[in-house]
Amino acid sequence: MRLNPVLEKLTPYRAGPQMADIRRRYRLERVARLSANEVPWGPFPEVVDALKTALDGLNWYPDGGCSELRGFVAEHLGVSEDRLVFGNGSCELLMLLGQTFLGPGRHAVLPHPSFVMYRSIALAQGASFAAVPLKDLEYDLEAMLEAVRDDTSLLIICNPNNPTGAYLEPRVLRPFIAAVPEDTVIVLDEAYGEFVTSPTWEESARWTADHPNLVILRTFSKIYGLAGLRIGYGIADPQVVDALDKIRQPFNVDALAQIAALESLRHPERIEERRQKVAAERARLTLRLRDMGIACHPSQANFLLVDVTRLGIPGPEVAQALLERGILTRSGYAMDCPGWIRVTIGEVEEGDLFLAAMDDLRRVQAAPAEHLVNGLSAEALSPES
Numbered sequence: 091m092r093l094n095p096v097l098e099k100l101t102p103y104r105a106g107p108q109m110a111d112i113r114r115r116y117r118l119e120r121v122a123r124l125s126a127n128e129v130p131w132g133p134f135p136e137v138v139d140a141l142k143t144a145l146d147g148l149n150w151y152p153d154g155g156c157s158e159l160r161g162f163v164a165e166h167l168g169v170s171e172d173r174l175v176f177g178n179g180s181c182e183l184l185m186l187l188g189q190t191f192l193g194p195g196r197h198a199v200l201p202h203p204s205f206v207m208y209r210s211i212a213l214a215q216g217a218s219f220a221a222v223p224l225k226d227l228e229y230d231l232e233a234m235l236e237a238v239r240d241d242t243s244l245l246i247i248c249n250p251n252n253p254t255g256a257y258l259e260p261r262v263l264r265p266f267i268a269a270v271p272e273d274t275v276i277v278l279d280e281a282y283g284e285f286v287t288s289p290t291w292e293e294s295a296r297w298t299a300d301h302p303n304l305v306i307l308r309t310f311s312k313i314y315g316l317a318g319l320r321i322g323y324g325i326a327d328p329q330v331v332d333a334l335d336k337i338r339q340p341f342n343v344d345a346l347a348q349i350a351a352l353e354s355l356r357h358p359e360r361i362e363e364r365r366q367k368v369a370a371e372r373a374r375l376t377l378r379l380r381d382m383g384i385a386c387h388p389s390q391a392n393f394l395l396v397d398v399t400r401l402g403i404p405g406p407e408v409a410q411a412l413l414e415r416g417i418l419t420r421s422g423y424a425m426d427c428p429g430w431i432r433v434t435i436g437e438v439e440e441g442d443l444f445l446a447a448m449d450d451l452r453r454v455q456a457a458p459a460e461h462l463v464n465g466l467s468a469e470a471l472s473p474e475s
């Protein structure tokens with residue numbers, strides 16, 4: 091077998107175990123799933139109804155052009171239909187962008203730490219990359235610009251950033267976009283954009299008209315509660331959309347995903363309600379943690395990066411200790427954020443459970459590590475996202 095040599099640098103995505111396995115292993119009645127930045131709520135009720143009525147038509151291939159959804163999104167965002175591309179989750183679009191713009195002899199500029207997939211798409215294409223460190227957990231845009239070389243064909247910004255929650259305001263982001271050379275494609279990943287409550291927020295879709303090298307990515311996996319269906323979209327110059335269309339599968343977005351996405355967008359009031367709920371819980375957790383002397387990085391997303399260095403147990407063991415208390419979080423040690431854990435904003439009761447567990451850990455006297463239950467660490471149990 092002659093495997094593609096780039097595969098040597100890649101490791102398969104480690105899917106976390108099923109919740110039932112965790113409950114059994116740790117003898118827990120319930121696990122608060124706060125590790126992968128999903129929302130704790132399912133699809134909107136109208137979406138569930140629309141999906142039920144669509145089940146009978148599953149013998150047919152889906153609409154390969156997502157026409158109805160495309161028309162709705164175009165109108166909703168005030169962009170032309172040829173500026174939209176749909177994918178099997180925004181992850182598929184990231185991979186297609188990697189195939190379209192990267193390859194051996196090409197270079198990418200990525201933020202670090204940020205979403206793990208960015209590094210994989212560069213590695214998978216045999217491209218080199220600069221992982222530009224954040225400065226105090228915030229973007230260092232100057233350093234990112236400096237990292238751009240003649241062969242840099244892709245630069246990625248995640249806004250708000252995963253895992254820090256840091257948000258770049260338009261007044262900072264727009265001059266940066268304008269400063270990036272035109273032959274470097276800028277991917278602005280807005281997977282968590284719907285959670286932003288900053289008054290500075292601006293609809294970025296129209297920026298693509300001024301910047302043919304700008305690609306904006308969005309997903310239905312987060313605020314819409316559709317992570318299980320796999321659908322996301324990109325807004326870009328028609329030339330980029332055309333290129334992605336050439337290499338995507340003809341029926342890359344399944345029929346149910348298209349129906350669910352369209353119905354979701356018809357309910358802006360429900361989106362707003364979730365945004366406010368997440369923001370209120372984000373603020374509550376931040377304040378309560380602060381009262382305990384535990385810091386969080388300011389976040390505009392549906393997760394918080396929480397400092398775990400002041401607890402009574404060593405930082406690398408915190409995610410495991412939380413898991414044993416029924417709370418699944420993401421260890422910062424697995425994301426190159428040592429001393430932190432990332433906690434998704436869930437239901438208020440889940441937040442209370444988390445706060446109580448943190449308070450408990452704060453009071454623990456440093457003790458020898460005995461946190462590897464059944465030989466499995468929290469890092470092994472926590473799905474990457």
Ligand SMILES: Cc1ncc(COP(=O)(O)O)c(C=O)c1O
Nearest residue numbers: 179180181205281309311322475
């Ligand atoms: C920054 C970022 N971009 C993209 C994605 C992937 O989203 P999707 O479910 O649309 O593939 C995630 C998922 O967690 C993410 O954190």
